[in-house]
Amino acid sequence: MSWMVWTVPTAIFFSSIAAMLAGMTVWEILSPTIERKGFLPIATTRGDRLFISLLSAAFIHLGVIGFTSLSIWIALAVSAVWLLVLMRWG
Amino acid sequence: MNNKVPNNRAWLLVLPMLVLVAFSAIIPLMTVVNYSVQDVLGPNARFFTGTEWFQSMLNDDALQAAFLRQISFSLIILAIQIPLGIGIALIMPKRGWQASAVLILITLPLLIPWNVVGSIWQIFTRGDIGLMGWGLRELGINYNITRNAGDAWATIILMDVWHWTPLVAMLCYSGLRSIPEAYYQAARIDRASKWAIFRYIQLPKLTNVLVIAVLLRFMHSFMIYAEPFVLTGGGPGSATTFLSQSLTTMAVGQQDLGPSAAFSLIYFLVILLVSWVFYTTIMNMQKDKPPHGGA
Numbered sequence: 001m002s003w004m005v006w007t008v009p010t011a012i013f014f015s016s017i018a019a020m021l022a023g024m025t026v027w028e029i030l031s032p033t034i035e036r037k038g039f040l041p042i043a044t045t046r047g048d049r050l051f052i053s054l055l056s057a058a059f060i061h062l063g064v065i066g067f068t069s070l071s072i073w074i075a076l077a078v079s080a081v082w083l084l085v086l087m088r089w090g
Numbered sequence: 091m092n093n094k095v096p097n098n099r100a101w102l103l104v105l106p107m108l109v110l111v112a113f114s115a116i117i118p119l120m121t122v123v124n125y126s127v128q129d130v131l132g133p134n135a136r137f138f139t140g141t142e143w144f145q146s147m148l149n150d151d152a153l154q155a156a157f158l159r160q161i162s163f164s165l166i167i168l169a170i171q172i173p174l175g176i177g178i179a180l181i182m183p184k185r186g187w188q189a190s191a192v193l194i195l196i197t198l199p200l201l202i203p204w205n206v207v208g209s210i211w212q213i214f215t216r217g218d219i220g221l222m223g224w225g226l227r228e229l230g231i232n233y234n235i236t237r238n239a240g241d242a243w244a245t246i247i248l249m250d251v252w253h254w255t256p257l258v259a260m261l262c263y264s265g266l267r268s269i270p271e272a273y274y275q276a277a278r279i280d281r282a283s284k285w286a287i288f289r290y291i292q293l294p295k296l297t298n299v300l301v302i303a304v305l306l307r308f309m310h311s312f313m314i315y316a317e318p319f320v321l322t323g324g325g326p327g328s329a330t331t332f333l334s335q336s337l338t339t340m341a342v343g344q345q346d347l348g349p350s351a352a353f354s355l356i357y358f359l360v361i362l363l364v365s366w367v368f369y370t371t372i373m374n375m376q377k378d379k380p381p382h383g384g385a
Binding site for chain 2: 002003004005006007009010013014042051055058059062065066067072
């Protein structure tokens with residue numbers, strides 16, 4: 001494993017992604033998702049909305065890191081809020 | 091409402107593939123992420139740098155220019171190859187030995203390895219011995235891909251069109267062959283024009299293969315490396331240096347693993363975004379159609 005040069009932040013990052021996927025699986029088994037249309041222009045399932053919010057979170061972080069001098073924690077907070085909004089009303 | 095519990099046993103059959111993908115893609119990708127936040131000098135000498143690499147990569151002028159060139163290149167070749175591929179598929183013979191002969195002839199460029207394609211065109215465009223380079227020069231055109239950026243661009247686009255339009259044509263041909271004869275009979279009864287047949291029967295039926303063609307060609311052209319590298323070496327200057335070549339220079343040439351890891355992640359995210367947008371848009375275009383509208 002040492003060749004993968006793990007760091008604590010990246011380990012936390014991948015564990016959260018894995019936890020999200022596991023959580024989504026359990027949620028899906030308990031109550032299967034129904035495709036619906038929210039404020040997004042397309043009908044989405046729960047998994048679609050998670051994917052969209054994670055992908056946009058990546059770009060939010062890149063934007064904040066590359067083109068502003070704001071803290072990365074602001075990007076994380078914005079992404080978290082965006083994820084919740086998207087999961088609920090997207 | 092559909093309240094049936096779906097049978098999830100099929101997922102077990104996907105497991106071997108998942109293991110394979112884990113080793114060929116997921117674990118390497120995780121390693122790239124780890125590298126992108128560190129300065130790794132050796133097995134025991136590494137320093138956490140946080141977001142520094144991402145910041146410097148996003149603000150690098152050369153990379154931004156390469157990115158714009160890359161986008162223009164992909165859009166140009168898509169705009170040429172997709173219509174041209176459809177056109178070729180439409181005029182290809184449908185049956186008999188001619189169909190087989192044309193299929194083989196059309197497939198030939200696809201069989202040639204990428205760096206060989208680069209070499210072929212490199213020789214073909216040389217001013218002293220290449221047929222095209224020599225011919226153009228004899229016609230009085232000052233054609234030189236090592237000096238003139240416009241010539242280099244035109245040649246790379248021509249080379250890519252020559253190499254990859256057959257793929258689009260083959261996909262469209264297979265899509266056209268799968269349209270039942272009854273559709274054409276109905277069109278004949280209606281006295282539909284050729285254009286109407288194309289617009290309301292052939293094109294809708296081609297949607298699926300066109301999704302595949304656009305996705306494949308976009309991803310492929312977005313990652314193009316060997317052909318321009320052999321043909322122009324990214325020159326003149328940096329006029330035809332595309333993203334993957336910048337990445338290779340950084341990662342292999344200069345051994346800047348941290349910055350190139352950050353850069354490849356940005357590259358990956360862009361490809362992921364564009365592919366997802368293409369796929370979702372086209373799949374939704376189909377879903378919104380009324381059921382009698384074909385496809």
